[in-house]
Structure formats: structure tokens, C-alpha cells
Amino acid sequence: MGKIVIEKDLFCLPWTQTILGTHLEGKANFMALDWLTRANYKPPMLGICVNKHNASHAAILGTGEFSVNVPTTDMVEVTDYTGLVSGKCVDKSGLFEVFYGELKAAPMITKCPITIGCKVVKTVELPTNSFFIGEIITIFTEDRFLTEGKPDVKKINPFLLTMPDNRFWSVGESIAKAWNAGKALREQMKREG
Amino acid sequence: MGKIVIEKDLFCLPWTQTILGTHLEGKANFMALDWLTRANYKPPMLGICVNKHNASHAAILGTGEFSVNVPTTDMVEVTDYTGLVSGKCVDKSGLFEVFYGELKAAPMITKCPITIGCKVVKTVELPTNSFFIGEIITIFTEDRFLTEGKPDVKKINPFLLTMPDNRFWSVGESIAKAWNAGKALREQMKREG
Numbered sequence: 001m002g003k004i005v006i007e008k009d010l011f012c013l014p015w016t017q018t019i020l021g022t023h024l025e026g027k028a029n030f031m032a033l034d035w036l037t038r039a040n041y042k043p044p045m046l047g048i049c050v051n052k053h054n055a056s057h058a059a060i061l062g063t064g065e066f067s068v069n070v071p072t073t074d075m076v077e078v079t080d081y082t083g084l085v086s087g088k089c090v091d092k093s094g095l096f097e098v099f100y101g102e103l104k105a106a107p108m109i110t111k112c113p114i115t116i117g118c119k120v121v122k123t124v125e126l127p128t129n130s131f132f133i134g135e136i137i138t139i140f141t142e143d144r145f146l147t148e149g150k151p152d153v154k155k156i157n158p159f160l161l162t163m164p165d166n167r168f169w170s171v172g173e174s175i176a177k178a179w180n181a182g183k184a185l186r187e188q189m190k191r192e193g
Numbered sequence: 194m195g196k197i198v199i200e201k202d203l204f205c206l207p208w209t210q211t212i213l214g215t216h217l218e219g220k221a222n223f224m225a226l227d228w229l230t231r232a233n234y235k236p237p238m239l240g241i242c243v244n245k246h247n248a249s250h251a252a253i254l255g256t257g258e259f260s261v262n263v264p265t266t267d268m269v270e271v272t273d274y275t276g277l278v279s280g281k282c283v284d285k286s287g288l289f290e291v292f293y294g295e296l297k298a299a300p301m302i303t304k305c306p307i308t309i310g311c312k313v314v315k316t317v318e319l320p321t322n323s324f325f326i327g328e329i330i331t332i333f334t335e336d337r338f339l340t341e342g343k344p345d346v347k348k349i350n351p352f353l354l355t356m357p358d359n360r361f362w363s364v365g366e367s368i369a370k371a372w373n374a375g376k377a378l379r380e381q382m383k384r385e386g
Contacts, residue, residue: 012344081375172363182274
């Protein structure tokens, strides 16, 4: 079947590109963040993977709060920039216009269509990274990004990162409906017992 | 600025669609899995969010192993099916041709271009879900999915899920290079001090 083993770092799953917002010594700081996921269903929680060397790591340990901001494809340059320079060396606080929800150490980027404020409920220490699990406190968007009251990915226009080829990608076409596309197969399997 | 607060469940980030492989009572079992991320850089680890009601949850607690399989867009129907029926009610072991690497309770789906075997190193208990962090033990692919020795997302042809609109999406066009697109801005910021 031609299967081969590849390096453990190589697998090229697309991750949604976000910008992590924190407060570092009282000022807003930002970092490109790709390694995140829902970590719990109810209450909704996000888990984020942050390298212990990053300024954002110290910032989150200090405040217990962070924001996840979803940039649009036309923010690709500035998003990439946030991952090229460290908050230890460069003050990135003026990079974006921000606003705040309930969490005063979770700066929300006004230009991002979706911004999520989280409060850390668990910190999992791993060899090179901490995995911060945060309960979602508030999500902000704008009416223009909704369709029938739900965020619409085609209006939000986020982008994806693949590694190790290090490319950003737009979201393509809708190919099927989830929790639906497999229904015909389910009926067939039932009939065949 | 027109910002509005939305329900904490609504944020529509695209997640890469995968199929979780486990062993349940000695047989292969599969479940659609979207909530996963890299959880540590070195050694490479994946973290997955699994609801405590799922058969896969009991399976992982039992064996401490799982696989993450990346289906292609032409597997959308069968992938969706794995999320529509529970391993508690239906035997899904015959759904795919599988092979095994080092981990004998991590069934790899032959048809999937990327298959990743993981050994649980930490289980984080959360209210409705467990977050299983697994060290990547082996990744399998095939030569035809590589470009210059690296997995090529356009050859792998994975797809994405957005919620709560519940749609599957293909990956679109490459829009920029990561760790590169922001370099001009970095130079500009340096000049402007």
C-alpha cells in the first residue's frame, strides 16, 4: 500500500490562524497563534498551546486572561508580523486598535470580525509549552458577519496555516453539510443490518 | 464600532476534519473529530477533546492510545457517518481497511493520506469532556502526498468543519507565505523605530 513513516513534526493539518492577545506589564501584546482548539463543550472552553519562551506565556501566567482574535485574509501581513517579533524586544501594543469586554487583560482587536475573551481555568505544563485552557467569557462580532444570526465563515473570511510548508490559505468552497452528508449511508447500513 | 456580544458557542472557526481511531473491546472504532491541536512542540504532541459520553472516550481510557486520521474531500460521506452513529450501538470496525504501526490500539485508516498514532501522556478532566494529550509516536503517509519531502496540503486534500452552521469546506488558495509575509512590515517598523 506504499505507506511510509515521516518525521513526527510533519503532518500539514491546516490550523485556523488567530492572534493571541494578552497584557504584558500592563500593555497589550499580540502573537500569531495557530495551535488552539475547543477543549470543553459545556461550558465552552478553548485550549491554546504557547511556548514557554514566548512573552505571551509570561503574560498569561501573570494575568490569567487572554483573547483569541480571528483576522481576515487582508490582515495577513500584520498577523504574520506578530509572529516574527517578540514582545520581549518590541512593544506591539500600538499595532491594533483594541477594545475590552469584561476581562481587562484580554485586548480585543477591533478590526477582527470575531474576538473571544477567555479566563484561564487550567494550565497544563508540558515539556516545551504550556497548554492553557480558558473558559470563554465573551465573544464579540458585528451584525455584518452574521447570516441568520450565526457567524458566517464566508463573511468572516479567516485564513489557515499549514506547516512545515509554511503557507497561509483561504477557506475554499462548501462541499457538504455536516451531521447530514452521512445520513444516506446510515440508512443503507441500517438496511444491510 | 458596532460590536455585539454573541452566544459563547458561536464563533465559527474552521477546524480540520479528522477521524479518531481507537480500540473498543478489542475492535477498531472510529469517530469524527474536529477539536484537536498541537499541544506541545518538542516532543510533538496532539491534544484532542472527547465528550465523556462517547464510546471513544471509554476506549481511550482503556488503552491509552488513539490515532488521528486525515480524510480527503472524497471521504466526506463516510467521515460524517462516523459522527452520526455511536460505537455504543453500531460496530464501525468494518468501515475502513486499516493497518497498524507500533501502537496496537491505534487503527490507521489506509485510505487516509495522513495517519498519526498517539500515546496518551496526560488526561485533563473537564466538565463535559476529557482533553487527552498524546505524544505522536508514528506518522504514516505515502510518497504521492509529498512535495520536496514535505506533506503537501493540496495533494492531501483535507477538509474543514465550521460550526454552528455545520458545513464542510475545502481548503482554498494559498494567499501568502508564513514567517515571511510580515517581513516588509518588520523592516518598516524598525526604520520608524
